[in-house]
Amino acid sequence: MIDTSRLGIDYGVLLPELVVTATALLVLVLDLLIPPGRRRWLAAVSALGLLLALLATVPLWGADRSAFSGTVIGDSFAAFFDVILLSTGLLTVLISPRFLRSLGLEYGEYYVLTLAAMAGMMLLAAATSLMTIFLGIELLSIALYVLAGFARRNLRSQESALKYLLLGGFASGFLLYGMALIYGATGATTLHGIAQFVGASGSSVLLLVGIGFLVVGLAFKASAAPFHMWTPDVYQGAPTVVTTFMSVATKAAAFAVIGRVFVAAFPTIRADWYFPLAFVAIVSLGIGNFVAITQSNLKRLLAYSGIAQAGYILLGILPGSSEGLAASLFYVAAYAVMNFGAFAVVTAVETRVGEGGTEIPAWTGLFYRQPLLATTMTVFMLSLAGIPPTVGFFAKLFVFRPLVEAQLWAPLAVAIVTTVISFYYYLRVVVVMLTAPEEAGRPAREPVSRVMGAILVFCSIATIVLGVFPTVVFDWARTAAALHL
C-alpha cells in the first residue's frame, strides 16, 4: 500500500475544476443521446455545471490548502479567478446557442471544448508548480485551437486556428524551455521550492534566462506586445462567441499565473524581472493603443484594445507589492465585465447582420436601430476608456496609484499618454453609433434576444455599479492578493 496522505491528495481543492471536467464529459455523452434539434439543452447542462462549480469555489475563500505535493493550492486567489472565469464561461454559454445556430454551427463539441478550456484556465489559477502551470496552459490552448477553427467552412476561421496553433506551439516552446532552465537553476518545480531557493541563493544566469523565456510564453497567452501578433488575426477569424470567451478568460488565466509567479515566487529578485515585464507593459500600451486607431473592423479594434488593456493590468504587477497585485486583480475583474460586454454586443450585431456586422461602417446609426445594443456598448466603451463613474475609471486609478508610490514614473507616463490616445478609438465607436444613418427612412427597430438583452443590461449595470461602489470588489481583490505559497 502507498501512503496516500503524504501525497497530499485533497480533491476538495480541485472541486471546481473537477465539476467543470465532469460536466464536459457529461455533455460529450449527452450529445450522442439527444436529437440534433435539441442541442440547446447542452448549453443548459453546461450552464448548470458552471453554476455548481461556482458554488464549489465558496469553501476556497480564505482557505490556504496546498495539495498534491504542493502542485496546486486552494486559496482566495484561486477562488477570485475561478469566480471571474466561471462567470465569463457561464455568460458565454448563455449567449452561444443563438449565435451558433445563425452560423449553422450547433454542435455539442463546442460546449465540451469550452468547458475543457475552462478547466485548464481554472487549473492555472490554482497552479503552484511549473508542471501544473504547463498542464493548464496546454489544456486551455488545445481546446482554444479547435474552437478558433470551429467555423469549419469559413476560411478565415481555419486560417486563424492554424496561425494560433503554430504560434502557440512556438510560444509553448519558449515557456517550456524557460521552465526547464528555472528547474535547472533552482532544482525545484514547485513555486514554493523555487522561492525558497531564490530567497537563499539569489539569481543566476540560468534563472534569469528562464524567467525571460517564461515572460515570453505567458505574455503570448495574455496577448501582450510584442508577442501579440496572432491576436488580431485570431480574434477576427474565430467565431465571435469564441473571441468573446478567449479575449476575457484566457487573459484572466494568464494573469493569474503572472501574478502568482512573479509576486509570490520571485519577490526577492524583483529588480531582475522588473525590466522584462515593464518592457512588455510599455510596448503593449504603445502598440495596442496606437494601432487600434487605424482599425476598421470592430473585432480587430477590440483585439488591439485588449493588447493595451493587458498592458494596464501588467502595470499593477510591476511594483511587486500586494497592493499592486490587488489593483491588477481588480483590473482583471473590471476588464472581464466590460470587455465581455463589448464583445457580446459585437456578437449580437453579427447575429443580426451576418459576417459584415463586425465592420465599423455597419455600425453607423446603430443607436436608432437597436438602442439597447448601442447604449450598453457606449457604457462599455466609456469604461474601457476609463471615464468615471464606470468601473474602468477605478481600475486605472487603482493600478496607477501603486506606480506613484513605487515611483515608477516611466510606465506611468506611457500609460497616461496612451490612455489619452485611446479615447480616440473608443469614443469613435460611440460617435459612429450615434451618427444618424444617411438613408431617409429609418429602418425598423430589430429586437435583441431576451437572454442577450438581459446579459448586456447586467454587464452594463455591473460596469456602473462597480464604478460607484468599487470597494466591494477591491476588498475581495485585496484578500485574494494576500498570497501565500
Add this chain to the structure above:
Amino acid sequence: MSTLAPLVLLLPLAGFLVNALFGRLLPRRVVAWVGAGSVGASFLVVLAIFGQVLGGQRLDQTYWSWWSTGDFSVPFNLYIDPLSTLMMLVITGVGFLIHAYSIGYMADDPGYSRFFAEMNLFVLSMLLLVTSGNFVWLIVGWAGVGLCSYLLIGFWYERTSAVLAARKAFVMNVIGDVGMVFGAFVIFLNLRALDYGTIFARLHQLPRGGTVITAICLLLLVGAIAKSAQLPLHTWLPDAMEGPTPVSALIHAATMVTAGVYLVARMHLLYDWAPTAAAVVAVIGALTAFFAATIGTVQVDIKRILAYSTMSQIGYMFLAVGIGAYAAGMFHFMTHAFFKALLFLAAGNVIHAFRDDQDIRHMGFLRRGLPITFWTFLIGTLSISGAPLLAGFWSKDEIIRSALTGTNTLTVALGVLALITAGLTAFYMFRLFFTAFGWEWLAHDERHLHEAARVQTVPVMVLAVFSVIGGYFAVGSFLNPVFGEARQIGAGAQIGIGLVAVVTALAGFLLAYQLYARRPALAPAIQARLRPVHTLLWRKYFIDELYDRIFVRPGYALGAFLSGVFEPRVLDGLAAGVVSFVQLVAGDWRTWETGRVRRYALWTLGGAGVIAGYFAWVLLVARSAP
C-alpha cells in the same frame, strides 16, 4: 440614532425620486403630498433625533466606505451633534412650512412636479451638507445645493432674466466651490484626513496662526462667502430673486445662504486656531451687513429689498462667528430663518395679489385686502428690526453685545458698525412696510385685493408665532457642548447695550415713519438733495458694472479671441499635427501586421531577443562594474 440619521436623508431622497421620475404621471394632489410630506416626515424624524441629542447622545458613524486606497479613504459618515441638529431642525421645519406654502403658491404652474422634485433634492443636499462627517460629502452637498439653487432660480427658464440670474449665481458659487475644494485639499495634504473627527484631533500638529492653517481657513472662507453672498461675491443674490418666491424663502433666505455660517461654525476649532482668518471673517461680515443695509434703503423691488436684508443679516452671523461668538451666530441663524421666511412668504402673497408686480411704489392699502399678510408682515418687520422681546431682538442684541464687549479695538469697531446697521435695518424695513402696505389705512381701496388661500396663510402664521417666541429658545445652552461656555457679560453692560440697540432701532423706525408715513413729500426732496449718494446706492455701488468691466467683458473678449483666433489657428493646427503624427505612426505600425505567420514568429523572437539582451547587459556590464 444610527438608524434614524440616514432616514432623515432618505425621506427627501424618496420624495425627489418619486416626483422626478413619475411626477408628470401623478395627480397634483399626490405630487404635493409627496413633496411636502417627505420633508414633513423628515422633520418628525429630526424631532426624535433632537430628543436624543438633548439626552446627551452624539453620533459619528461610518455607514459605508466609498473607496479607499493606501491611506486615503472616503467613508460616508454622518456627524450628529447639537450644531447639526439645530441646522436639521430649521431645514426640515421651516422647509416643511415653505413646501406646504408652495402647494398653494405654485398651484397654477405647469412645472408643478419639477418644482417639488427640485425642492426635495435641495432639502436632501442641504441635509447632507450639515450631517456629513467628512469633507467629501460636505462638498457633494455643497455642490448639490448650488445645483438646486441654479435650477430653481432658473425655474421659469423661458424668461431671459431668470436664465441670466441662474447663470450668475452658478458662476459665483463655482468660484466658491473651487475655494472649498482647494481648502479640503490643503487640509488633506497637511493632516492626511478628510473626516472631521481626525481633522480636529490632528489640528494641533499645525502651528497656531501659521500660514497653513490660515490658508486653509481663508480658502474655506472663499466657499463660505460665495455661498452666503458676502462681499465681494454677493452680486448673485439679489438677481436670484428671479426664482419663485418659496425658493427665495427657503434657499436664498432661510437655509442655503447660511451654509457659509455653518461651515465656519462647524470648523470653529480651525478658525480658533487661525485668528487672522477669523478676523477676516468678522470684517467681511460687518462690512457686508452695513453695505447691504445701505443699498436696501433705496431699492423699490420688494424681493430685492428682502434679498439685501438677507445679505445684511448673514453679515451679522459672519461677524458673530468671526469674533468667536459662534452660539450667537447660530442663534441669529435660527431666528433669521423664522422671520425672513415669514417676510418672503408674506411678500409672495402680496406679489400674487398684485399679479406679479414687485414694485413697492405700486402697492399700498393692504390691511383690508390682505389682513393676515399685513399683520404677519408687520410682526416680521418688527422682529428683524429688533423690537424688544421679539425673536430678532434677542439674537441680534447678543451679536452686537459680544462685539462691543470684545477685547480688541477691531472687534469693538465692528460692533459699532453693527449697531449703526441695526438702525439702518429698522429704517429700510419700515420704509418697505410703510410704502408697500400703506400707512394711510383709511384711503379708499378699489382694487379688490384678495387674501391668499389657507394653505399659504397658515405657514406664514406659524412662522409669525416663531418670529415672536423664537428668542426664548435656549439655543446658546443647547450649543454649549459644541462651542463651550459663552463669555459672561455683566448684567449692567447687558441692559445698557440692549437699551442702546433699541434706541438705535427706534431712531431708524422714526426716520422711516417721518419720511414714508407722515410726510411723504419729504422723501423725494431729500433724495434730490442727496442725488450722488442716492445714485451710488441705487446702482448698488456700481459693483455689477465694475465686475462687468473687469471680468465679464474681458472674459467675453478672451473667449472671442480663443474661439476666433487661437482655436482655429493655433489649437487646430497643433491638434492636426498630433493627429497626423499619431496616424502616421499607427498607419506605419499597422503595416507590420502582414498576416504571415513567419513574420509573427520573428516578432516573438525579437521580443525575446530584447529581454535576453537586457539580461546579457545586466550580467556582463552592470554586475561586473564595481
